[in-house]
Amino acid sequence: DDATLPCHLSPKRSAVAMDIRWFKGADCICEYQNGQVREGKDYEGRVSLFTHELKEGNLSLMLRNVQELDNGVYKCKVTHGKDKVESDQNSLCVKVTVHAYADDEVTLPCYLSPPISAVPMEIRWFKGTDCICVYQNGQVNEGNGFQGKVCLFNHKLEKGNVSLMLRNVQESDDGEYKCEVTCQKCKMESNGVSLHVSEFKLVSSYSDLDMPDKFYGDDVTLSCHLFPQMSAVAMEIRWFKEAECICVCQNGQVNEGNGYESRVSLYTKELEDGNVSLLLRNVQESDDGKYTCEVTQRKDKV
Numbered sequence: 001d002d003a004t005l006p007c008h009l010s011p012k013r014s015a016v017a018m019d020i021r022w023f024k025g026a027d028c029i030c031e032y033q034n035g036q037v038r039e040g041k042d043y044e045g046r047v048s049l050f051t052h053e054l055k056e057g058n059l060s061l062m063l064r065n066v067q068e069l070d071n072g073v074y075k076c077k078v079t080h081g082k083d084k085v086e087s088d089q090n091s092l093c094v095k096v097t098v099h100a101y102a103d104d105e106v107t108l109p110c111y112l113s114p115p116i117s118a119v120p121m122e123i124r125w126f127k128g129t130d131c132i133c134v135y136q137n138g139q140v141n142e143g144n145g146f147q148g149k150v151c152l153f154n155h156k157l158e159k160g161n162v163s164l165m166l167r168n169v170q171e172s173d174d175g176e177y178k179c180e181v182t183c184q185k186c187k188m189e190s191n192g193v194s195l196h197v198s199e200f201k202l203v204s205s206y207s208d209l210d211m212p213d214k215f216y217g218d219d220v221t222l223s224c225h226l227f228p229q230m231s232a233v234a235m236e237i238r239w240f241k242e243a244e245c246i247c248v249c250q251n252g253q254v255n256e257g258n259g260y261e262s263r264v265s266l267y268t269k270e271l272e273d274g275n276v277s278l279l280l281r282n283v284q285e286s287d288d289g290k291y292t293c294e295v296t297q298r299k300d301k302v
Contacts, residue, residue, distance in 0.1 A: 002064045007076040007087045009057035016054045019079040022047070022061045024072050025114075030061060059087075068096045068109055071191060097194040102228070105167050108193045110179040112160030119157045121183040125150070125164045127175050133164060169197050219281045224293045226274035233271045236296040239264070239278045241289050247278060 005022075009015055020032040029040035030047040032054075039047050046064045053060075059076050076087040100106040108125075112118055123135040132143035133150040135157075142150050151165045162179055174197050179190040222239075226232055237249040246257035247264040249271075256264050263281045270277075276293055 002062060003066050003070075005061040005063065005074050005076075007059040007061070009059065009078070012057040014055040015057055015059055015078065017080065020049065020059055021077045021079075022074060023077065024070075024074050029074075068191075069111060069113065072113060096191075097196060099196050099198070100169050101198050102170055104169050104197075105165065106169055106195065108164040108166060108177050108179075108195065110162045110164070110190050110193070112162065112181065112188075115160035117158045118160055118162050118181065121181050123152065123162050124180045124182075125177060126180065127173075127177050132177075135162075166195070169195070171197050173197050216284055218283055219279060220283050222278040222280065222291050222293075224276045224278070226276065226295070229274045231272045232274055232276050232295065234297070235276075237266065237271075237276050238294045238296075240292045240294065241287075 016035070018032075020030075021028050022030040027040060029043045030049065031038045031040075032049055032051075037049055037051065039045070048062045048064075050058050050060055050062065059078065061074070061076070063070060078085050078087075096109060098106055098108060119138075121135075123133075124131055125133040130143060132146045133152065134141045134143075135152055140152055140154070142148070149167050151167075153161055153163055153165065156163075162181060164177070164179070166173065173195060176192050176194055178192040181188045233252070237247075238245055239247040244257060246260045247266065248255045248257075249266050249268070254266055254268065256262070265279050265281075267275050267277055267279065276295060278291070278293070280287065
């Protein structure tokens with residue numbers, strides 16, 4: 001997502017002729033001078049000012065494609081002749097959501113900023129209020145129910161990487177996770193990571209249909225299956241050509257989209273085995289395009 005860090009001159013006056021600098025910590029990430037905007041290192045294409053609103057005193061910063069590493073304290077400094085003013089601090093907190101499938105191995109990201117060594121620190125990961133992993137004095141201890149499931153990247157602690165590896169995730173692992181780091185007199189806590197585990201994923205052999213002329217008039221199957229194999233009978237299945245829904249299976253009923261009557265169907269007898277493939281009859285040149293399948297079961301959509 002994009003984020004706007006607000007800042008305005010008061011009383012309102014034009015900032016067009018002023019020098020404007022935005023900082024994250026001690027690093028200058030965006031500078032406006034003599035009508036030109038310069039982006040800081042590692043912020044190319046990610047930061048900008050609302051230059052058309054400078055005449056109204058709007059000094060706000062636009063930060064694009066916000067990531068967890070953008071967490072921190074930001075401030076704006078403005079210089080005009082001999083005058084220099086500094087904004088109050090803006091804190092940016094980024095919440096991360098990690099999506100995974102059952103049996104996957106996932107990383108819940110967390111980093112120290114600036115990137116200092118976490119080797120001598122104490123690191124604790126929590127799911128809700130339960131401590132699931134502790135690193136202390138070079139040793140890692142796993143919480144109840146998480147033995148063999150969690151670990152840290154010990155070889156990356158030197159660079160401030162305190163991320164958690166979670167193995168063989170299941171739906172029961174859904175939830176809110178956070179990291180707490182303690183060193184000497186200070187204690188730091190992450191904003192938290194949301195983990196969403198889907199029970200299944202779709203496996204497709206292809207999604208782009210580009211038929212040679214000699215196959216026009218034939219029937220084709222767009223292959224798609226649930227993995228791991230499970231029944232799709234109670235699921236909602238939708239097939240799309242580009243953005244247009246051409247086939248829906250819901251509550252055991254199959255409905256065809258406009259222009260696809262009697263031309264599309266599912267293998268309803270094979271839904272029990274997780275086969276959600278689409279049969280497209282009497283293929284024509286106009287059928288060339290990108291097809292996607294969407295399956296929904298309760299909270300899961302893939």
